[in-house]
Amino acid sequence: MKVIDELLSKLPFATTGLKDKTYTVSVPKENLYEAASFLKKNDKLSFDFLMDVVGMDYGDNLGVIYYLSATQYPSYIIALKTATDDREDPQIDSISDLWESAGLYEREVHDFFGIRFVNNQDMRRLFLRQDWNGYPLRKDYDTNPELNPIPLCNEDLNDMENMPVIEMVVGEKQDNVHKLFDAEEYIVNFGPQHPATHGVLHLRVSLEGEMIKKVDPNFGYIHRGIEKMSEAYTYPQILHLTDRLDYLSGTINRHGTCLAVEKGLELDVPERAHYIRTIIDELTRVASHLLGWGCMAMDMGSITAFVYGMRDREKIMDIFEETCGGRLMANYSVIGGVMNDIHPNFQKRVKEFIPYMRKMLKEHHLLFTGNPIARDRMEGVGYLSKEQAISLGATGPTGRASGWSNDVRKIEPYAAYRHADFKEVLRSDGLTFDRYIIRLDEIEESLKIIEQLIDNIPGGAYAAKTKAIIKLPEGEFHQRVEGARGEFDVYINSKGDKSPYRIKFRSPCMTLVNTLKSIAVGTKVADLIMLGGSLDYVVPCIDR
Amino acid sequence: MFHFEVVTQWIDRFLRTYLQGGWALFIEFVLIGVVVLTAYAVLALILIYVERKVCAFFQCRIGPNRVGPFGVFQSVADMIKILLKELIKIDRVDPRLFRLAAYLVIIASICTFGAIPFDKGLHAVDFNIGVFYLLAVSSLGVVGILLAGWASNNKYTMIGAMRSGAQLISYELSCGLALMTIVMLSGSMQLSVIVEQQSYAWNIFRGGIPAIIAFVIYLIAGHAETNRGPFDLPEAESELTAGYHTEYSGIQFGFFYLAEYLNMFIIAAIATTLFLGGWMPLHIPGWDGFNEVMDYIPPVLWFFAKSFICVFLALWVRWTMPRLRIDQLLNLEWKILMPISLLNIILMAIWVIWII
Numbered sequence: 001m002k003v004i005d006e007l008l009s010k011l012p013f014a015t016t017g018l019k020d021k022t023y024t025v026s027v028p029k030e031n032l033y034e035a036a037s038f039l040k041k042n043d044k045l046s047f048d049f050l051m052d053v054v055g056m057d058y059g060d061n062l063g064v065i066y067y068l069s070a071t072q073y074p075s076y077i078i079a080l081k082t083a084t085d086d087r088e089d090p091q092i093d094s095i096s097d098l099w100e101s102a103g104l105y106e107r108e109v110h111d112f113f114g115i116r117f118v119n120n121q122d123m124r125r126l127f128l129r130q131d132w133n134g135y136p137l138r139k140d141y142d143t144n145p146e147l148n149p150i151p152l153c154n155e156d157l158n159d160m161e162n163m164p165v166i167e168m169v170v171g172e173k174q175d176n177v178h179k180l181f182d183a184e185e186y187i188v189n190f191g192p193q194h195p196a197t198h199g200v201l202h203l204r205v206s207l208e209g210e211m212i213k214k215v216d217p218n219f220g221y222i223h224r225g226i227e228k229m230s231e232a233y234t235y236p237q238i239l240h241l242t243d244r245l246d247y248l249s250g251t252i253n254r255h256g257t258c259l260a261v262e263k264g265l266e267l268d269v270p271e272r273a274h275y276i277r278t279i280i281d282e283l284t285r286v287a288s289h290l291l292g293w294g295c296m297a298m299d300m301g302s303i304t305a306f307v308y309g310m311r312d313r314e315k316i317m318d319i320f321e322e323t324c325g326g327r328l329m330a331n332y333s334v335i336g337g338v339m340n341d342i343h344p345n346f347q348k349r350v351k352e353f354i355p356y357m358r359k360m361l362k363e364h365h366l367l368f369t370g371n372p373i374a375r376d377r378m379e380g381v382g383y384l385s386k387e388q389a390i391s392l393g394a395t396g397p398t399g400r401a402s403g404w405s406n407d408v409r410k411i412e413p414y415a416a417y418r419h420a421d422f423k424e425v426l427r428s429d430g431l432t433f434d435r436y437i438i439r440l441d442e443i444e445e446s447l448k449i450i451e452q453l454i455d456n457i458p459g460g461a462y463a464a465k466t467k468a469i470i471k472l473p474e475g476e477f478h479q480r481v482e483g484a485r486g487e488f489d490v491y492i493n494s495k496g497d498k499s500p501y502r503i504k505f506r507s508p509c510m511t512l513v514n515t516l517k518s519i520a521v522g523t524k525v526a527d528l529i530m531l532g533g534s535l536d537y538v539v540p541c542i543d544r
Numbered sequence: 545m546f547h548f549e550v551v552t553q554w555i556d557r558f559l560r561t562y563l564q565g566g567w568a569l570f571i572e573f574v575l576i577g578v579v580v581l582t583a584y585a586v587l588a589l590i591l592i593y594v595e596r597k598v599c600a601f602f603q604c605r606i607g608p609n610r611v612g613p614f615g616v617f618q619s620v621a622d623m624i625k626i627l628l629k630e631l632i633k634i635d636r637v638d639p640r641l642f643r644l645a646a647y648l649v650i651i652a653s654i655c656t657f658g659a660i661p662f663d664k665g666l667h668a669v670d671f672n673i674g675v676f677y678l679l680a681v682s683s684l685g686v687v688g689i690l691l692a693g694w695a696s697n698n699k700y701t702m703i704g705a706m707r708s709g710a711q712l713i714s715y716e717l718s719c720g721l722a723l724m725t726i727v728m729l730s731g732s733m734q735l736s737v738i739v740e741q742q743s744y745a746w747n748i749f750r751g752g753i754p755a756i757i758a759f760v761i762y763l764i765a766g767h768a769e770t771n772r773g774p775f776d777l778p779e780a781e782s783e784l785t786a787g788y789h790t791e792y793s794g795i796q797f798g799f800f801y802l803a804e805y806l807n808m809f810i811i812a813a814i815a816t817t818l819f820l821g822g823w824m825p826l827h828i829p830g831w832d833g834f835n836e837v838m839d840y841i842p843p844v845l846w847f848f849a850k851s852f853i854c855v856f857l858a859l860w861v862r863w864t865m866p867r868l869r870i871d872q873l874l875n876l877e878w879k880i881l882m883p884i885s886l887l888n889i890i891l892m893a894i895w896v897i898w899i900i
Binding site: 186188194195196207210297298300301302303304305307308367368371373374376377524525526527529 | 602603604605699700703774776777780781782783784785863864865866867868869870871872
């Protein structure tokens, strides 16, 4: 792209490279903020979407990679890299004032690599407890269990409320501690065990009567260290972990990881596998949206709607069971194709399902969309503007409900999406009702995709032959796919071994919880729960 | 028509032939107490079973089907379980108020239950201020709920109790005004008199448009009084886990649970008594043959049939509607139901003076 080349030529301190559509820009850490703010704020092409922040341990120095994208040309990516060789007290300038999502990403990097970000107003650990010793994703991390024994007491509340900060005060760095809540605030814990947090999420909410003043999400209650585990696993083993990230769009995560590995191996995947994967992905999306719809209705007190959603989802689970063996964790995609060929009944059952689902969608609209109480509650609550959605990185249906066109299936068509004719559902209001209705509309679009592909599955092999031991060549590989709740990215850094040197999954749900934090302020308790349902986050995806 | 009067009067005469008046009265009191409590518990079991089956029907499920034929003994099994459950001692609650709250709720509910006329003669207390008594006693329950929320020393219960206070006190108004409309029509507060008046036309037909409006308002407000369905904000499972009774366990929780179901029935029973003719069969003036056939159905059956239709309506609403938000809830009462109720009273006055 000419525009991007021009832009990058204005950064004299940067070394740039281009591979596929990804520009790699390395800058010294002193110039990081300048480069980031130039890319964000220039008037030619603003890189307004911070896709992900990846921490890296290169061995002798620690680095951070910022993946940026411009909503104007969403298929081009800039990987902005920086590194510091101070392993004792690594410090990098924070970019949290440029992108709203950056603050949380930086906390994650801080948690795993110990890098402190100067001027980030909240440098608590994100997933691990404050009293955890060491930074687990560093290569010199000591895994000795005596260093971190199983804790026998609750985490100190002060640790959750005191935010360590490094600030620039009159040109000098200072270590400070900020308080999250005032002493007289009325704080209610929603979670970790709560019926409406969709998993073990812990929201600390400051209330003024029924009004919400502040929301502080705490993560990490089901942090399984999947990224750390993956560094010791082979690639086919890692696939099984990806199903467990966002379990409601498990097959999509797995598909994305397979694509990333296949990209590295330069493997030709048979068309048949592409078609099958796409159909399974779309079925997963339908199932996930049905559950999302049902859960949101249940959060608003309509339990019958939830049961209806589960009932229709069950049909998809039965199809999965027959073809894949698994139901929730389908375990279907493998590197080079799919695990085994589709069941002889597969096409028949899917074709039966499509008209059934269309009929049921009407029923769902009748039961809930048209309900005056439901309409009244959703109308005018939880406004998320397009700019804010982009800045927060709220991808998927949430962003599209605000009018941000961010569907990776359209931006970077992968698998068989280029053969299907479908439209990206966009709404413009960004209210709760839009986030609600867009899911039902997307089910309709997914059904269209399945309808077009199901009769045209080409013959041939269902998987390409791969070597017994899969070793990825040295390099960095990045793959984006459209999960059910937003963009799911896989970033693999390989040193040529059978396991990755570093693997990072972009969690679409983490930014969604951050979105909740912004849009819930000023609403009522009942709205907070409803907004959570409308964003439809899944906690294992956040915690990884 | 077979009235239960026959049985109760026979018992009364039988006791008085062998005992002095005072002792006979005492034994009658004990008997009535036992009967009311038993009926209360049995009715609760039936209602729980009905609710689970109806809910299953709405949700395309089967519902309880393992214990006994069609699962009819499921709620009995549940009762035995809840009686055997441990009462967990909660740290830092106010133990006296904590226990008192559960008792208050169930006592208020039983007291209301006692005043319902199931049949002529099957009526524990028949005051001349029956309607007033019903309103007064049933609203005692809110004290129990507020106490439960306060004594539990928990933020969820506290929010639940505050919501409950706001909700019950607000909806009490519409509830009372709707009942007053009928009192205006009948000119009496005595429940037996109100029922007798409806022998040829139930109040809902006799009272015309204002009675129908009052009936609808009473169903909505009464439903809100039971903390169920779209009005379950005080419990709001997905927001406040279980609202005001989060900390309760065992039979203390059971008291809240029982009272909730029975309150649903009580609201239906009051609606039946005041609007749908109580135990009176359906009579149409002039159709003597039809009226005679209707008389063959015992009045107790009529009463329960009408009540259960109202209960079914409540269940239908509960399992269809999402929950209201607190501001919508209060708007509905203060901006819609209350003004309509007040206007309706005037309408009823006009109806009573010029039309009947």
